[in-house]
Amino acid sequence: MSQIQNILVDEAFVALDRQLSGFNFFDVLNLRNAEIRHTRFLAHLLDPLASHGLGDVFLRAFLLQAAALGKLSLDGVKQLEVQDLDLQLARVIPEIPFKNSTPLDEAPSSEANANPKGGQLDIFMQIPLRTRGGRDLVIAIENKIQAQAGVGQLQNYKKWLDAKFKRHKIHCLYLTVQEQDANTGWVHVTYSELVYPALVATQHATAHSASQDVAIFLCHYAQVLRDIVESEAAYATTDALAERLMEKYPRVQEDIKRLIDEWPRLADGAPLKPSWGLYRRYMKTFQFLASFDTDESTQVLRWFTHQWGSGLKERNLQILRDDSNRGYLRFLPIAPDSALAALSKQCGKKRRSDERYPWTSGENGVLFEIRCSADGGRSREGSRRSQTDRSDSVVQYKWCLHVVVGPLEGMNRASLVDRLRCLYRIAWPQTQVRKNQKDRPVIQERVLSEQFYSVMKWNFEAGDYKVLQKKMVSPKFLDFLQQAAVLTEEALAECLAGQA
Known part of the structure; x- marks a missing residue:
């Protein structure tokens, strides 16, 4: 159990446990x-x-x-x-x-x-x-x-x-x-x-x-709603912390799974082992780490981080990655001589208002984002199913591409959103119809969270991550990224010029 003992005092584990195990009245009562x-x-x-x-x-x-x-x-x-x-x-x-x-x-x-x-x-x-x-x-x-x-x-x-x-x-x-x-x-x-x-x-x-009682209830309800509406962004750092721990302690998952298996079931009638107290104290965090490597969205995250983009040089397209986790993959597609990255940083908010629920550490104002969702969404504890669910049921995932506008400085966000939607409509007139769209981007103005808007959404017909990988290197998808990047750069330049 040496790796478990070591991980307990690691600052990344302490931070992860703090995020996953906080007290909330609504959670206690399920x-x-x-x-x-x-x-x-x-x-x-x-x-x-x-x-x-x-x-x-x-x-x-x-x-x-x-x-x-x-x-x-x-x-x-x-x-x-x-x-x-x-x-x-x-x-x-x-x-x-x-x-x-x-x-x-x-x-x-x-x-x-x-x-x-x-x-x-x-x-x-x-x-x-x-x-x-x-x-x-x-x-x-x-x-x-x-x-x-x-x-x-x-x-x-x-x-x-x-x-x-x-x-x-x-x-x-x-x-x-x-x-x-x-x-x-x-x-x-x-x-x-x-x-x-x-x-x-x-x-x-x-x-x-x-009153104090009402203020506490409002606080706890706000935490629940924040997790619901922010979805994966509500705990933006959990996946990064888990990945850091997996790299530093490569055998810790085996130790944690062994510890979980030692947890006696009521039907067994077995006495409690000394490890019971350790497991019970860190149950949510241990279960989060135990399922992290085997989760399909983890494979997508690692492929996005280490492989996607390396084969796009022949298309003169560079992928500039930003904060990402299993719930969303954030990036900017950059063509040669493109000013998109500089313009996005110029208008992006320079300081996070809440360290726990950040928009982006890259300080971008606009990002492309591939979102992942599962049946029922991700729970507050970060797993794709209930933390006490020991079944081997297969979790079904869906992915979609968004163009998102975050908190801005020195620019009116409504003006930028309107200009982006206008340029996108001109370029893709077929996207004006929202209903019954099949494998086609849809222009919208949708609040994804308190901090950012989605200007365009494209639902991918991808049933697993291998199909998603093929989609993300297909000529159709890459052509769309390049054209959308050009239009986004144009909108940013116009709005910044208008604010000057």
Whole structure:
């Protein structure tokens, strides 16, 4: 066990354990991915009269963020003015059960106890409009953490809303973690676009007024949401720390796996061994390291770091790598005499605002990014499946390319995003259609996290990392990279010149 004893005092292991093993109330109660609990907590924060004592602070931040995103409007034209709302009189109701297209409390008595196959409307809000002569703002929120809406579920909710509140202004928000297509009549929005920024704004606004209990809950919930919306970027350094430890202690994985195998199962009825305490204390970190080498995305990361780009010299294309891990591979494609790298650094933010959740140590303003996702996403502990899952089930991965714009200095980010999208549309007019795109880039403006936007997304049809490798050296992909790099350089140069 000598390598384990050595690794315990290694600063990289200490840092890794600190990131993976921190206390969080939602983790202790196994609520991190519990959709119903998220819904109830979100509804509680939205209710200005609830016991949190924050008043309408979160509701106001939520509505302001939604209006800024263009998700809320009056009469389909005028952007909602939050000051027109009487927030203190808002009514917020979570989890209204439905039977077909009727809430159970409105159903006939014979159906009141029936199985509500129609599901339940997650959050209903009704807020008086001060200037609209008895009209209210009605907002329905369908909240999905990992699942998708059932067949006909959203249509039933919308049918009821239109019938009961037809004289009011109705907005239906389909709130998810990942990008999904919403049904007709529903507007899609993600946690990263709406809930997380509103929660951060609430923390700042109530830093000196919230009670200690409420402040702690907000802090823990913010950690959960940050991990959900930042996804792999939330723990950007974990893979780098693990790789450093694997290189320094090449036999430690065998020692850790042996230690894990010694953990007695309840069914065995065996006595606890002295190693039990060691394993239990560092369980999450040990399991993270035990699965690191065998994870398919680790192979992709190593190939990207050490091999990809070496065979591209004949195309006069250089790959300038930035911070990368198993969740994302960040880089800039650089052609001869290209100023893209210099322009990206010129406008990139020079200092990380949060050392634990950085954008990029390369100080770039724009990067190309290949993202990896798995069924259910990566958990906070960093593995692709539950930390207590000992099964040998195969994890399915998906990859996609993004062009992302991060925090900028000396340049208006909205202007750059608009210019990039304009140039991309001219170059690839077929990318204007978002739905049913097959192996083709899609122009978008999507908030991937609080810190950066995706301007273009290309879903790869690659079922495993070997197919992905072939994709990344194919002429079609490399031609696209070169053309996108030229257009990105042009947009950066124009926007920097406009700011001068």
